[in-house]
Every structure is written in structure tokens, then in C-alpha cells.
Amino acid sequence: MRLALKIWRQDGPSDTGRMARYDIDGVSEDSSFLEMLDLLNEQLTERGEEPVAFDSDCREGICGTCGVVINGEAHGPERTTTCQLHMRSFKDGDEIVIEPWRADPFPVIKDLVVDRSAFDRIIQAGGFISANTGSAPDAHATPVPKEHADRAFMAAECIGCGACVAACPNASGMLFMGAKITHLGELPQGQPEREARVVSMTAQHDHEGFGGCTNLGECTRACPKGIPLNVISQMNADFRHAGYGRR
């Protein structure tokens, strides 16, 4: 395949950045999107131009490292991670615009690489169950109804890639946060800290500069793991209960 790429180039956090155009030929349809960028980087290196910086690691859709905005959509035209998007989703001769995640709380480090450490700080604010090592009761001591376990699992599938934020016009991180709150809130182990968790995580979310949710649903449309919008409702419900006391 032959493609015209328009890629965001930014030398560093203080550089203003610009779009650059590259033509590339000989891309296999079986390649992943990132393998296409690998090929471009080989060609750039050959020409003595600095390769395009982008993040990726597992390249099997689970680590959440990769992620760029492709033709205006987080992770591109399909509901998957960028590493699992294959070039067979594009046509020979296509023009493809590639940008980094666009959100204030995710500042650009270089080219397509952004800093998502705000997510870690939201988890630090309460996205865990306080269980010191070695003090746990037998795993069968607390049965968990299968439907709760399944819903917890569904929410726990979030890979923290940040596509939800990049897709949201308000740059809200509530799908990410709601997923964690739902995961832990569905389990008996998560109950003692349930109210404190939602309050402190929400405070951190706002402190980082993420916006509020206005129910557009762009986050869930872009989510490669299909985390549903109702985790945000769950978070809001927990938040209200935390304010007024659970009844």
C-alpha cells in the first residue's frame, strides 16, 4: 500500500509543534498500524531524519501504552487499540492524519508521546483495596455472587490507555475513574473504603484538570475494551451516597 501520512512533530514539551507530511510505500495490509510507523521510521533513519517518537509496548492490545488520534479518532476508525489496528482497515492511497492524545492533563513529551501520569495519581488517591501482604483470609471465606464478580471483571478490563480522555470534548477522565470505582465497589472486599474512595479519587481527577462528564458517550465509543457509560452513573451514585450517607 501507498499512503500519505500527516504526523504531529514536536521536539519537546516546550516546542510549539507542527504537522509534517511523509509519503510511504510498500506497507503490507497485514501490518499493524504501529508496524507501519516502524517502517516509516526505518525510512526516516535511512534519510538521516529523526524517527517519529510514539509509545508502544506489548503490541497485543493489553498494556495500554500505545494510542494516537488517527483521522480525528482516538485509536482510529475501529474499536481497538492502535497496536491492534491493522492496515487492512485502510485503502491504498489514503491520507492519514496522526496526532497525539489531545488533552491538557496529558501534556506532550515528544511527537506522539504524552504524559499520562495523572491517571496514576488518581489511582493513588484511592483506586485500591488496603490489604497488606500476608494478612488475607482464605480466598473462599468470602463468596462473591457470580454476577457481581462478572461486573467487577467487566469494569476491571480498563487498560488505562487514555482514549476516553482523548475522545471527550471536555477531556474528562470519568470513564477511567468510574471503571475502577465500579470494579472495586462490586466486590465485598471493596466496601469498607467505598465512600472515601469515590470522594478522594474525584477530588484528584478535578485537581489534575480533567473535565466533567456531559454524557456525550464519546469515551465509551472510543474505549478499546468497551467499558460502558454506566460506570460513570455508578460513580455518580456512589458519590451521592458518600455525601448523604448510604441508606
Next chain:
Amino acid sequence: MTDTLIEGLYREGEPIADTKAPPGDISQKWTTRQFEAALVNPANRRKLSVIIVGTGLAGAAAGATLGEAGYQVKSFCYQDSPRRAHSIAAQGGINAAKNYKGDGDSIHRLFYDTVKGGDYRSRETNVYRLAEVSADIIDQCVAQGVPFAREYGGLLDNRSFGGVQVSRTFYARGQTGQQLLIGAYQALERQIAAGTVQMFARHEMLELIVVDGKARGIIARDLVTGEIETHLADVVVLASGGYGNVFFLSTNAMGSNVTATWRAHRKGAYFGNPCYTQIHPTCIPQSGEQQSKLTLMSESLRNDGRIWVPKRAEDCEKDPREIPEEDRDYYLERIYPGFGNLVPRDIASRQAKNMCDEGRGVGPEVDGSRRGVYLDFADAIGRLGEDAVRAKYGNLFDMYERITGENPYQVPMRIYPAVHYTMGGLWVDYDLQSTIPGLFVTGEANFSDHGANRLGASALMQGLADGYFVLPNTIRDYLAAGPFERIDEDHPAVAEARESVQGRIQHLLGTNGTRSVDSYHKELGKIMWEKCGMERTDAGLREAIEQIRALRADFWANVRVLGTPEGLNQALERAGRVADFLELGELMCIDALHRRESCGGHFRAESQTEDGEALRHDDEFAYVAAWEWGGDGGAPVLHKEDLVYEFIELKQRSYK
């Protein structure tokens, strides 16, 4: 040490042995060791500092646990967040001797299966302890909120994995590694918030600092600013994973590398069994030349999928659904009726290769041959229904369809073996301490628990066992002698380590040659896969050593790394890692060459039975090969640790 070069490649040194496992019955050793290990008073713990490199299961679990205990922990990872470590990609499950199914499982049976599965090349004491603490891991993870699969009554579900006849594997759909890692990551983040752990993400360890024979810190590069930083501590833990990426194409994450352990090896830590590579039988076959990595399909698929190839080579191009039952060869069920599709990984891998070598492989041709066999779910879908299969393996099927463009509910999957896990790693004693005092090594980065071949669902078990339960108990014995003498950043050993890192970076950026880093990596990978992969020969390994030496010389003269040392420079990161792979690759080949037996993931063509099965030689090779760095341009030194089997009888493995 003998002065003579053996085969012109290595020297033989003094034998070594583990001196930390206490005497007595195997079931009491760990209890005894924990009791005998010195304690550190809680008030003194905050005066003691620990560096942990790597935040996978072993590193994150150790960081969280040591932080909770009150030590000052500095944790490092090259990813942008500790949540992204490659443990996250493990799919199938984690073993534990819980006997929840009442099917005869026990600590002793898990121990026995692991030693046997490792082809009797692991250390008995370490493996027993692994089985012993396995049950605690499940308890710990459930308490953290890891959403394991459950039955309708609310209790945990189990499944069975390759090489085992009981159902002892706990799982969270096909994302067990992710869920366990997120549990450990959350525990780590909790400690970061509490201030006991300081996190350094996007940092890479580039050198180990050794002062007066003890590990006292690391030199790290901040991958965002490019700054070279010195971090000092009382003790250093490497939890930096395996080195399968030496093969270029593997199931490892793109960034997984050997640098942390290789730099430590060059500073005196022995490298155990470097040639032991696990080839995983159920990966998606390679599709073409632009491919950057291979994707594993969980081995749990072999519980319900049946593996076959056409009986006749001329049927290989046919639509598999049009090949009738009588023309299919369910070769694993035929050759190994007792275990069938659940034979251990090495056997499943080699038989797949044999089928393809016979010309009965399926799928597209790459480099002139078809390298794939069918993994067929038609029977399971008929028996259980598509919904039940979807509930069990849905995400794996989706992943397969995304990568190949084929629907595995309708057409059988195609699989082929690929490099997955490395059982070799830095040599450690029972305390997980390397040959450098104060340097501890956990998880895949050490060599001790899996022998020549790792059973399915054992890697997650080892990572968490080491991180949550073993290391925190053994490291305190070392730390109790501290705090150690303070060292300054201008200590000669620190300055030397910094200068060596800066020198390497300048050399890599200053060479300005003609070839990209990736092109060297791909070439190294081809040599390793062809000659030090699933099947190895004396002549092939000798050729590989020559080729790697030539490639390495060319790399240092001709590599092109653009950009500057300041700021993010991904080509520079890769260049440093590939430089280390180029040294490790040679050692792997030397290790493979000297071990003239077939063993686990190491099939030596000259050592096979009449019917083509791997032939081990316990009389000659029942030892760990622990290699000492021989200096630049020098020959490595082989130290042998005899494997003593007191509680398990060494037997030729048979799954027939």
C-alpha cells in the same frame, strides 16, 4: 579456574552451591529459613533503603510489600506507568495448590509437577517453597479485589493447564496477568501515596554500582529528559523480567530487554542457564516480513481445542472444514494418549515443528514453508455450545480474528510455536541473592524455579511468590546487618559507573554509521531462532557464535543512531538494549553448545531417542550452568551447581 580454553570458547571455574537452604525435611525448610532470618525492628526499617528495578508482578509486589513493612523503597520502570509491565499480557492463569476441586492436588503434587515439567533442571528447595506459598497468593489477590472467575455459588473456579492432570489454575477470563498486575500495581500506588515508595517511571537502569563488593545502587537514565542519574541504596533488587527479545520476534513486549541483568552480570553476577528458552506452542503464526512481534494465544485453549494437521500434505491448501475426520491427524492425541492436547509446552511445540517439517503445515507460506497447525474448536462448540465457548475464551477469539482476519468460531485457528519465556536468568541462592552481595533477583529475571521448561500458569505464580512472600522474608536477613556505610555520589565506583554509561551513549550517538538499530536486532534474531531456537546442533551453534561476533563488531562500527542524548530518544534506548542482546546472544549459544543433551526447551539434535524424543543425560548434565563474565574479549567462566534431588527421583519424562 582452569587456564585452558575449552573448545576455544570458555573456561571452567570452581563449582558453586546454594548455602542458604537449611537442612532438614523439605516441607520444613522455608519455615526454618524464615525463623532463622534476622529481623529488622520496625523503627529501624525506615533507615534502610531498597532499589527495585522493574514493576511487573515480582517488582510491584515486592515494592508494595517492602513499602508496607516500612523500608524506604525506590521503584524504577522504563514504561510510562508501572501498570504497563509485561506481566500484564499473561493470559491463562495462575497455579495454586488449593485443592478446591478435591481432585488430589497438594503442595507436594504441585512441587512434583513443576520439577518434572522443568525436566529436572530446577532446584528442588526453591520449587517446593514456590508450591508452598502458592495458596497464599490467591488469598492475597482476592483480598485486593482481583476479579477471578467464579462459579454461581460465589466460590472460585479453576481450570487445568498443560502438563498437569489436576485442575489448579485460577484465572480471570483470558486476562489473568492483567488482573494480577493491576492488583499489585494498585498495592504499589497505595504505598506511593503513603510515601513509602518513590516511583521513577520512564527510567532505565543502565549500570549497577558495586562498592566494596556489595551492590549499592544504580545509574539510571531519565528517558524523558535524558539525564543520567545516580541512585544509591542499601540493597538492589532486579525484577526486570526475561530476555526473549534477543530473538527479535517473540511474544515479549517491544521494550522488554536484558540490560538490567546483563549490566549486573558484567559486574560479577553469574548468569544461570542462559540457553533455556521456552518456546510457547500456541502463538499466532507469522504473517510476513514487516512483523514486529508475535502474539500468544493462551495455552488454556488446549483444554477445549483439538490440534491437528491433514494426514496428507496435498490437503494442506484445502479449506480445513472440507477435510473429513478420517483424513485428519490429531497427532498429540495419537502420540500421547494420556495427556493428549495437554502435553507440556516443549513437547507440543516440537511436535508442531515436526508436522510442519514433514510438509503438513497449514496457512500461508512465509520464507517458502507453511508454519502452522490447526487448533480446532468445532468439537467444543458442538458439545458446549458457542455461548459457553465464548464465555470462556471470548477475548482470545476476538484477538485472533483481529490479527488474522479469520473467524475462529467458524474456521479452526492456526497456531505455531514462538519464543515466549526465558527460564535462564541471574543465578540466585535460596534467599534470591545473586553472587554479588546485596543484589537480589526475582521473577523471570532469576533462573531458579522452572528448570529447562516452564509449566503453564507457573510464571505468574513465581512472580508473585517472589515479590509478596519470599523476597520480603529473605532480604531482611541481609538488611538486618545495615544500615551500611554511607557512600557519596563522588565515590570512585559511582563515578566510574556514570562515566561508563556516558561513554556508551556518546559512542552510540557518535558512530553515525549506515545501519539502523532494528536491522541489527532483526539479523541477530534470525541467527538465534535458526540456530539457538527450538532445535540446536553442534555445527549450527558454532556458526551462530561466529556470526554474532561479526555482527557485534559491525554494530559498534556502523550503527546509526540519530538525535541527541538529551530528551526522549527511542532509537538510543533501543541501541543500548540491542548492544546488550548482542553480547547475551553469544553466551546463550556457548551455553547451548556445551550442554550436549536435549532438555526441556532445549532440543539438541544429536541427543534423541530412536523415536525422536528428547534424550536427557542426567549423569553428565544434572547441574545449573552458572556463567561468570570473562571481561571484554575474554572467555566466560563456567561454574557448575550440582542439582541434588533428595525428595524427587530423577526420571526420564514420559507423557505417553
